[in-house]
Amino acid sequence: MKRVRINAHQTGLVFKRGAYQHMLTTGSYWLMPFETLEIYDMTQAFNATHQWNILLQDNVLRDRLHVIEVKDHEIVLQYEDGLLKKVLTAGRYAFWKGIINYTFTRADIGKAVITEPIDRTTLLNKQLAPFIRTFSVEHYEKAILLIDGKYAQTLASGIYYFWKNDIPVFVGKIDTRQLQVELNGQEILTKDKASLRINAWAQYRITDIEQALLQNKEHERQLYVIFQLTLREYIAGFDFDELLEKKDALAAYVLEAVKEKAAQLGIAVAGFGIRDIILPGDMKEIMNQVLMAEKKAQANIITRREETASTRSLLNTAKLMEDNSMLFKLKEMEYVEKIAERVNNISLNGNGVLIDQLRQIFVPVK
Numbered sequence: 001m002k003r004v005r006i007n008a009h010q011t012g013l014v015f016k017r018g019a020y021q022h023m024l025t026t027g028s029y030w031l032m033p034f035e036t037l038e039i040y041d042m043t044q045a046f047n048a049t050h051q052w053n054i055l056l057q058d059n060v061l062r063d064r065l066h067v068i069e070v071k072d073h074e075i076v077l078q079y080e081d082g083l084l085k086k087v088l089t090a091g092r093y094a095f096w097k098g099i100i101n102y103t104f105t106r107a108d109i110g111k112a113v114i115t116e117p118i119d120r121t122t123l124l125n126k127q128l129a130p131f132i133r134t135f136s137v138e139h140y141e142k143a144i145l146l147i148d149g150k151y152a153q154t155l156a157s158g159i160y161y162f163w164k165n166d167i168p169v170f171v172g173k174i175d176t177r178q179l180q181v182e183l184n185g186q187e188i189l190t191k192d193k194a195s196l197r198i199n200a201w202a203q204y205r206i207t208d209i210e211q212a213l214l215q216n217k218e219h220e221r222q223l224y225v226i227f228q229l230t231l232r233e234y235i236a237g238f239d240f241d242e243l244l245e246k247k248d249a250l251a252a253y254v255l256e257a258v259k260e261k262a263a264q265l266g267i268a269v270a271g272f273g274i275r276d277i278i279l280p281g282d283m284k285e286i287m288n289q290v291l292m293a294e295k296k297a298q299a300n301i302i303t304r305r306e307e308t309a310s311t312r313s314l315l316n317t318a319k320l321m322e323d324n325s326m327l328f329k330l331k332e333m334e335y336v337e338k339i340a341e342r343v344n345n346i347s348l349n350g351n352g353v354l355i356d357q358l359r360q361i362f363v364p365v366k
Contacts, residue, residue: 002031006039009099011064013038013055020054023061042096052092066095066102073110075131077122079103087127109163112147123161133164135171142209146170154209172213174206178270181224188232194240197278200254202227203271204262211266219265227272230257250274 005028006012012024016035024037031037040046046065048055056062069092070076076088081101088104095102107116109131114123123132136159137143143155148167155171162169186198204223206212212219234253235243243250255272262269 001033002035004029004031004037009042011040011042011096013040013061015050018050020050020058023058023064040096042099044096046094046096048094052094064097066097066104068093068095068104070106073108075107075109077105077107077118077128079105084122084125084127087131107163109165112162112165112167112169114161114163120159120161131164133162133169135160135162135169137171137173140175140177141173142176143171143173144209144213146172151210151214174209174212176206178203178205180204181220181227183224183227183231186228186231188235190235190238190240190243192239196235196240197276198231198235198274199276199278200227200231200272200274202258202269202273204267204269206266207268208266211264213266216265219267222265223262223267226258226261227254230254233257247274247277 004012004024006024006026008026010026012029014021014024014031014035014037016032021035038049056065056067068076068078068088070088070090072090074090076093077084078086078088078093078095079102082103105116105118107114107118122128135143135155137155137157139157141157145152145155145160147169160171181202181204183198183200183202186200188196188198190196202223206219216222231250231254234250234257238246251273255269258272259269
């Protein structure tokens with residue numbers, strides 16, 4: 001016989017010739033011949049060295065254990081005193097009762113959506129990283145959720161967690177802010193075959209995410225084509241000269257024409273504008289010549305108007321001087337003054353006749 005002792009927080013299992021006999025708790029015992037003892041620390045998981053099914057037939061032993069069986073499509077979160085300790089995958093586990101406060105949360109990872117009461121802190125734990133897939137939707141975004149190829153729901157901004165498995169999960173996101181599309185280098189022919197290059201812009205906002213992503217493919221590309229074709233349709237309906245006269249109405253027409261078609265894409269158009277209308281080299285030269293001719297004609301008209309006004313003014317002045325001798329003398333004095341401004345010295349040679357003639361300039365005729 002052999003004397004053995006089971007200390008506090010320990011449990012012993014007695015075997016005879018390899019067959020399980022019974023369990024021993026804290027205390028001193030005698031082992032009979034051919035009996036062996038296995039001692040287990042109750043603060044650790046119970047890792048049996050013999051068949052589980054045989055050991056668990058002992059109800060006394062079974063009542064002392066938390067027995068956890070995890071299926072292939074499951075995981076179990078093992079908590080010790082409220083703290084996540086380990087993630088248990090498929091298999092059988094046992095933990096001793098009475099020493100550590102164990103709690104367990106079972107999760108079915110065979111589905112996509114996490115329906116178990118698991119908080120975000122736990123989901124972010126690195127031990128769960130192999131089992132979790134994460135999607136982020138920014139504050140300026142909305143998203144649609146497709147699970148196994150089927151529409152599930154529309155997601156607002158936030159962070160979303162799903163079980164990582166063979167079920168495909170797709171999150172399609174759109175930007176809900178006002179966006180802009182550029183239509184640069186559009187080569188377009190007018191009705192009279194004049195070639196133009198147009199640079200334009202358009203502003204829009206996606207208002208119906210289901211319509212944009214579920215009912216339409218490449219909605220942004222479709223919107224670009226709608227603007228492009230509408231712009232071509234408008235320009236192709238006018239001769240070049242007519243287009244120049246109606247260019248202010250171009251943006252308004254395109255904007256109004258696109259609105260209804262854009263709504264079918266789940267898009268609200270906010271604005272449209274023409275940035276540049278570029279002419280080819282030969283057309284640009286012709287337009288420059290036309291512009292120069294117009295400016296010359298305008299300059300000639302202005303010159304003729306000024307000449308006419310000047311002549312009319314001279315005629316009116318002459319009529320006044322003809323009727324008023326004093327006014328005529330004042331005009332003479334004005335010219336003498338202008339002449340004197342340009343003369344530094346005056347030398348007079350001759351008899352008194354010259355002096356009398358100069359004096360007469362300032363003496364009115366009686």
